[in-house]
Amino acid sequence: MRAHNLALVLQTVANSADRLSRAGIAGATGLTRATVSALVDDLIAGGLLIELEPAPRVGAGRPAAGLALAPDGPAGLGLEINVDYLAACVVDLTGAVRHRFVTHADQRPLDPPATLAALGRVAAPARAAAAADGLALAGAALAVPGLVTVDGVVRVAPNLGWLDVDVPAMLPAVPALADLPLVVDNEANLAALGELRAGGDREPTFLYVSGEIGIGAGLVLDGELYRGGRGWSGEIGHLTVYPDGPACGCGANGCLEQYAGQEAMAANPDRAAAALGIALAGVVNLLDIGVVVLGGSYAPAFDRLRAGIETELHRRALTGHLAPVTLQAATLGPDAAMRGAADVVIGAVRADPARWLGSATRSG
Amino acid sequence: MRAHNLALVLQTVANSADRLSRAGIAGATGLTRATVSALVDDLIAGGLLIELEPAPRVGAGRPAAGLALAPDGPAGLGLEINVDYLAACVVDLTGAVRHRFVTHADQRPLDPPATLAALGRVAAPARAAAAADGLALAGAALAVPGLVTVDGVVRVAPNLGWLDVDVPAMLPAVPALADLPLVVDNEANLAALGELRAGGDREPTFLYVSGEIGIGAGLVLDGELYRGGRGWSGEIGHLTVYPDGPACGCGANGCLEQYAGQEAMAANPDRAAAALGIALAGVVNLLDIGVVVLGGSYAPAFDRLRAGIETELHRRALTGHLAPVTLQAATLGPDAAMRGAADVVIGAVRADPARWLGSATRSG
DNA sequence: GGGATTTGTTTAATGGTTGAATTATTTGAC
DNA sequence: GTCAAATAATTCAACCATTAAACAAATCCC
Numbered sequence: 001m002r003a004h005n006l007a008l009v010l011q012t013v014a015n016s017a018d019r020l021s022r023a024g025i026a027g028a029t030g031l032t033r034a035t036v037s038a039l040v041d042d043l044i045a046g047g048l049l050i051e052l053e054p055a056p057r058v059g060a061g062r063p064a065a066g067l068a069l070a071p072d073g074p075a076g077l078g079l080e081i082n083v084d085y086l087a088a089c090v091v092d093l094t095g096a097v098r099h100r101f102v103t104h105a106d107q108r109p110l111d112p113p114a115t116l117a118a119l120g121r122v123a124a125p126a127r128a129a130a131a132a133d134g135l136a137l138a139g140a141a142l143a144v145p146g147l148v149t150v151d152g153v154v155r156v157a158p159n160l161g162w163l164d165v166d167v168p169a170m171l172p173a174v175p176a177l178a179d180l181p182l183v184v185d186n187e188a189n190l191a192a193l194g195e196l197r198a199g200g201d202r203e204p205t206f207l208y209v210s211g212e213i214g215i216g217a218g219l220v221l222d223g224e225l226y227r228g229g230r231g232w233s234g235e236i237g238h239l240t241v242y243p244d245g246p247a248c249g250c251g252a253n254g255c256l257e258q259y260a261g262q263e264a265m266a267a268n269p270d271r272a273a274a275a276l277g278i279a280l281a282g283v284v285n286l287l288d289i290g291v292v293v294l295g296g297s298y299a300p301a302f303d304r305l306r307a308g309i310e311t312e313l314h315r316r317a318l319t320g321h322l323a324p325v326t327l328q329a330a331t332l333g334p335d336a337a338m339r340g341a342a343d344v345v346i347g348a349v350r351a352d353p354a355r356w357l358g359s360a361t362r363s364g
Numbered sequence: 365m366r367a368h369n370l371a372l373v374l375q376t377v378a379n380s381a382d383r384l385s386r387a388g389i390a391g392a393t394g395l396t397r398a399t400v401s402a403l404v405d406d407l408i409a410g411g412l413l414i415e416l417e418p419a420p421r422v423g424a425g426r427p428a429a430g431l432a433l434a435p436d437g438p439a440g441l442g443l444e445i446n447v448d449y450l451a452a453c454v455v456d457l458t459g460a461v462r463h464r465f466v467t468h469a470d471q472r473p474l475d476p477p478a479t480l481a482a483l484g485r486v487a488a489p490a491r492a493a494a495a496a497d498g499l500a501l502a503g504a505a506l507a508v509p510g511l512v513t514v515d516g517v518v519r520v521a522p523n524l525g526w527l528d529v530d531v532p533a534m535l536p537a538v539p540a541l542a543d544l545p546l547v548v549d550n551e552a553n554l555a556a557l558g559e560l561r562a563g564g565d566r567e568p569t570f571l572y573v574s575g576e577i578g579i580g581a582g583l584v585l586d587g588e589l590y591r592g593g594r595g596w597s598g599e600i601g602h603l604t605v606y607p608d609g610p611a612c613g614c615g616a617n618g619c620l621e622q623y624a625g626q627e628a629m630a631a632n633p634d635r636a637a638a639a640l641g642i643a644l645a646g647v648v649n650l651l652d653i654g655v656v657v658l659g660g661s662y663a664p665a666f667d668r669l670r671a672g673i674e675t676e677l678h679r680r681a682l683t684g685h686l687a688p689v690t691l692q693a694a695t696l697g698p699d700a701a702m703r704g705a706a707d708v709v710i711g712a713v714r715a716d717p718a719r720w721l722g723s724a725t726r727s728g
Numbered sequence: 729g730g731g732a733t734t735t736g737t738t739t740a741a742t743g744g745t746t747g748a749a750t751t752a753t754t755t756g757a758c
Numbered sequence: 759g760t761c762a763a764a765t766a767a768t769t770c771a772a773c774c775a776t777t778a779a780a781c782a783a784a785t786c787c788c
Contacts, residue, residue, distance in 0.1 A: 001365050001743090001744065001745085001775095001776095002743080002744060002745095005744090005745090021766070021767090022766075022767065023765075023766055023767075031745085031746095032745070032746055032747075033766080033767065033768090034745080034746070034747080034767090034768075034769085034770095035744080035745055035746075036767095037767060037768065037769095038744085038745090038768095059754090059755070059756095059764075059765080060753095060754060060755040060756065060763065060764045060765065061753075061754060061755075061763085061764045061765025061766065062752060062753040062754055062764085062765050062766040062767075063753070063754065063765085063766075064765080064766060064767090065766080065767080147683070147686070155686060156686075203593065204593075205592070205593035217650070219650075219651075221585075221590065222593075226585065226651070227652075228569070228651055228652025228653070229567070229568075229569035229586075229652050229653065229654050230652055230654065230683075230686075230687050231652070232652050232683055232686075233650060233651050233652040234650065234652075235649040235650065235652075235682045235683065236649065236650055238649050238680070238682045239646045239649055239650065240605075240642050240645060240646055240680055241604075241607065242606075242607060243605065243606060243642050243676075250682055251679060252645075252679050252680040255680075278604050278607050279646075281604060281616075282603045282604055282643075282646055283650060285599040285600065285602050285603055286581070286583075286597060286598065286599065286600055286603065286647060286650070287583075287590070287592055287597050288591075288592025288593050288594055288595070288596050288597040288598075288599075289592070289593065290593050290594065312607075315615060315616050316602070316604055316614075316616040316619075318599045318602045318614055319511065319594075319596055319599065322511070322519060322520075322594075322596075323594050365744090365745090365774090365775065365776085366774080366775060366776095369775085369776090385735070385736090386735075386736065387734075387735055387736075395776080395777095396776070396777055396778075397735075397736065397737090398736085398737075398738085398739095398776080398777070398778080398779095399775080399776055399777075400736095401736060401737065402737095402775080402776090418735095418784085418785095422786095423733075423734080423785095423786070423787095424732060424733040424734065424785065424786040424787065425732085425733040425734025425735065425784080425785060425786075426733080426734050426735040426736075426782095426783060426784040426785055427734085427735075427784065427785060428734080428735060428736090429735080429736080
């Protein structure tokens with residue numbers, strides 16, 4: 001129970017827009033001020049919260065001591081493997097990006113161990129930079145453009161040429177990552193999380209569409225990433241748009257990817273926008289999604305695509321009259337996935353601070 | 365915390381296939397036998413659990429006293445308004461249907477107050493029958509074929525001709541329902557819940573498709589009904605199948621309903637099956653759904669539709685190789701929605717027994 | 729019948745929350 | 759300038775629910 005309430009207090013501070021005090025937390029959570037005081041003391045002692053200068057009060061009364069997430073608390077290492085680049089970033093507990101390393105290199109000629117070794121060479125300076133800041137890493141998360149099981153096995157990443165790559169099993173060969181708990185997830189899923197956390201004021205329910213060579217999507221429902229029964233939801237690229245359309249690599253015909261993939265979009269942007277609108281209308285009708293965020297290569301093309309998408313979307317979205325559907329461009333650009341990966345790590349700390357308090361030897 | 369653990373114990377008993385004892389609950393939940401004993405005593409005293417005859421043991425040791433949900437505990441009143449019938453049922457805490465009343469009558473000529481009055485005339489004998497059994501009703505839930513807000517306002521029910529009908533506000537005029545807490549929800553949503561709870565061993569994630577005059581769907585994700593950001597998910601009938609197809613009443617072209625609605629299906633079953641397969645493949649790709657349950661008028665036609673649906677579904681479902689998609693016929697037939705409605709009521713009791721224990725004057 | 733075995737209850741102890749009283753710090757009125 | 763009012767945070771005793779361990783109950787096996 002203490003674990004639960006610690007998480008409640010920490011999340012309340014993390015999610016609040018304005019600076020909270022102990023009394024403010026008590027009001028927001030329903031706990032007593034006494035309880036909140038005790039919990040906050042633990043969180044401060046554990047290095048997860050810090051106390052700020054008392055804010056100048058408006059009315060009478062003792063001024064409230066502001067509380068905030070500790071910038072020197074546990075940080076997350078966000079990693080990304082993509083077709084033409086590798087990336088790593090360090091995000092502290094407050095969500096601020098402290099360090100960022102990207103190397104551009106085509107990964108397709110490399111086999112998975114070589115790619116992971118190269119990833120290690122990007123992760124190593126990131127870890128060194130974190131250590132130099134006195135930041136302890138709570139873990140790492142890795143974004144990969146493919147279908148990933150809950151165990152971290154990449155079942156298939158077509159554009160990387162990966163098939164059944166057991167990433168966790170290969171970690172001991174990567175010194176820079178061997179000693180960190182690692183989560184592996186789909187690139188679009190993590191990018192959606194990145195947009196949720198770092199992309200300003202997002203609705204708690206939205207669809208993130210990532211237009212790369214293929215088209216992926218991450219679905220955030222009620223503030224949580226929906227991964228599907230087996231972990232590979234979001235394959236929006238193979239939604240059928242024209243059942244009798246051109247053959248797709250997946251074996252079917254008329255998939256969205258044939259119209260709105262990077263090459264097809266370059267050839268015919270208007271057709272790409274219309275196809276996207278048709279596919280998105282289906283998603284909106286099925287899931288009652290109010291916000292669609294366009295990322296990847298769609299983000300820079302947003303202004304050109306928007307009208308074409310909206311024409312079909314509004315015509316075909318059933319509840320459009322009752323509640324509008326909003327199109328938005330992604331705000332994080334190519335960093336979304338690694339930001340989301342790092343957010344997974346610090347999100348885990350925020351969701352279960354008791355684990356961190358219990359395990360933290362706090363060497364740094 | 366006690367509230368949480370009471371729910372944990374009750375749910376454990378409810379969800380367990382075989383008869384549990386106090387010690388069995390302790391093993392399943394991780395609580396101590398002593399704690400479970402105390403909680404079980406409260407639940408028995410509150411009339412939510414009963415103690416059964418000790419089961420004959422296999423090995424040595426004191427025989428375990430079996431525990432089960434109390435058949436005379438709080439019951440749920442499930443209600444349904446549909447185009448050509450009204451229905452009410454009483455489901456006890458164990459999930460057994462104790463009483464069932466259906467009247468067939470076309471509701472389209474009636475205005476909403478008249479329909480609600482007629483519903484009251486179906487609900488009254490159901491309540492009388494429940495009272496005769498000594499059952500106290502914990503509440504009621506109503507299934508309506510339309511879009512319903514969380515407040516119970518029916519925004520639009522096209523086939524009933526309803527528009528912005530505030531059902532809770534009209535309840536005081538219906539004596540048989542005036543004194544019960546009432547939840548209103550979409551028919552397909554509740555039917556999906558009915559199939560989840562009462563339809564045998566269902567996967568925790570599936571799509572329920574209800575083919576009536578229109579086509580609705582209820583989405584159960586991880587054992588919970590997903591209602592969408594604003595409460596009206598599941599409008600699968602207006603997924604685009606052929607973008608340039610025939611005009612639909614919704615203003616778009618080529619909606620699934622134009623091919624697989626009741627009339628279109630009668631005219632061309634093969635085409636209906638193919639269209640369903642295309643639409644369902646999209647859902648499967650997007651949400652990684654492993655099971656699709658066909659209900660409403662699709663259930664009796666299941667054997668005839670199956671092959672045609674599967675052809676398109678398997679061709680277009682991307683992860684079909686990795687994890688198969690299973691088609692199933694609904695098992696509850698036309699009762700699914702009202703069963704699901706009643707399940708909502710008893711599900712609320714099971715999820716928060718402390719509230720019932722606290723509020724129960726237990727008059728009957 | 730005695731020992732083994734498992735269930736269920738009792739007892740004291742523990743951990744964490746609550747509520748009331750107390751202290752701390754400011755504003756505003758006289 | 760002092761005092762009252764207001765608000766924030768802490769302290770402390772009481773309480774509640776869980777736990778652990780001992781104990782009682784009920785059966786099987788030898």
